[in-house]
Amino acid sequence: MTPTSSTVTVAEIRAAADLLSTVIAPTPMEYNRGLSERVGADVFLKCENLQRAGSFKIRGAYTRMSRLTAEEKARGVVAASAGNHAQGVALAGQMLGIDVKVYMPVRAPMPKVQATLAYGAEIVQVGQTLDESLVHARAWAEQTGAVLIHPFDHHDIVAGQGTCGLEILEQCPDVRTVVVGLGGGGLLAGIAIALRELKPDVRIIGVQAEQAAAYPASLAAGHPLAAERMSTMADGIAVGLPGAVTFPVVRDLVDSVETVSEGGMSRALLFLLERAKLVVEPAGASAVGWLLENADVEKVEGPVVAVLSGGNIDPLLLLRIIRHGMVAAGRYLQFAVRVPDTPGSLAGILADCAGVDANILEVEHIRTGPQINVDEVEIALRLETRGPEHCARVLDAMRAKGYTVIESA
Known part of the structure; x- marks a missing residue:
């Protein structure tokens, strides 16, 4: 595939990596024997669940917020999030001295709400989905002048998330396939931009929860379309509409967008607990879930890197998912x-x-x-x-x- 017309460049991703070098450390990449045996190729896990604030989101949030002008920082920022972006923005705000307000769905996982509060953010819970909360965040930004920190659809957010792609190449330079969970597309777009220029022959696969999958229909139509249904335990990738910034990157640079079932994510979460000793939320387990569901029907060339995008899971949900995963297995x-x-x-x-x-x-x-x-x-x-x-x-x-x-x- 040829590079997209996106204005995000590898040079800007490298600049974001330099910016983040004093804020975060590279997350581990772990070889997993059990998954490798299932897939029939060497599989490595990129452990963004071990990142600061429990997910990759701090990469984009800090990059975006550190580049605000002094006047913008003084006005404060507002965000909408089901949890991980909220924590990333709140942590970045704490480090940069910026007031943060976050709109979260009323059913956002309580540990994510509490962690966001602990970083000093003000929280308003409204709406049933991220998209509904985002409407309120936009309205607050227009009313007060606060800067909206979008969860995925911004140049600096994509550049920040792309630093994960640089780490993948540093830690697994001979990688042949990269599998990434996909919600709005900020992480996948950033990784794809980095990999396409630096290792153009790598296969890049995005994975959505099949009950909250806006990208397959959008790619078929050639433009963003709202998902017909949104009913998944994977709140971290439950995004109803692809972004204007991220959609063309995914369209032009990603080899395929696949879906994973709820049972597949449950089995993956259980597998990662038992075989990798890693706590991962359902969205973070989506890439592994797809690999497990397709190991018998699709040949995936190795080495494979599966990105575990987050580990912020409500213990009560974890108990239910473990039981669901045990039944599925x-x-x-x-x-x-x-x-x-x-x-x-x-x-x-x-x-x-x-x-x-x-x-x-x-x-x-x-x-x-x-x-x-x-x-x-x-x-x-x-x-x-x-x-x-x-x-x-x-x-x-x-x-x-x-x-x-x-x-x-």
Whole structure:
């Protein structure tokens, strides 16, 4: 592919890297054996989840805000964010002595809200999505003269995020494929600009949550289109409309934009916890989720770098996602059996589950229902298993014992 007409240049990305050199340190790049075996090529993880404030966002926020004039800094800044950009702007404001106001969706993760407050920002929670919060941020900027720090659609933001691309080349100079989570496109655009000029033959893949994917339809139409639906746990990439700055870069420089399912992100998050010992939020796990979902059907040339864009996750959401990921990975099994409502029936089921080495997590008795006779009880079970093959073995064993098995959807 040929370079885009974007005004962001590698020279400007290098200038941003110099600016950031006293603010942040390069994040680690870790080889992951388990993912490499799944993909069939060497895979490295670019750990932006270990960045200051927990994501790559400080790169663009500090670059943008440090270049404001003294008069602009005095007026303060305003931003809209689901969480990571909010923390990046608030941290940059703290370091630069700039007052920060952030509009966040009402359902923004509480740890992201609290962390943003801890950096000294004022927060107003309004709207259900980033796009709705952005409307209020723009209105405040127009009303007060505060400078809007857009989460992705600005020259300096893209230049700052592009410094991650420079680090990728320094840490993995022979990289052949780079996979990056995609929301508004600031990180992907910045990385793409750096890589296309410095290593033009590298394959660049953007990954969106399939339930919040505005880019595929926009690329097909040739211009930004709003997403038809926005329903994903990956709040960090839940952006309804590509930006005017980022869209042409993604269109011209990125080889393909793919999507990943909610289950794929859950499995990736669980995989990264278990196999890489890394805490990553759903948006940050999107690149790994796509690799795991496509390892059997698409040949990806290595070395591969998957960018883990952020690690700011609500512990309560983490618990739910771990359970969701365990179900998606076949590590939990849910089913019910219908048995006579007599003493000893439950004890027999528990013993039979133990006989196939399945650990029981939850048990529920159901005595009324259209298919349950008056002398019967339905016992719903949630089991911990070792994977899909073990699940099948448990169900086969239950049927062999004569139980009527009702599998959960």
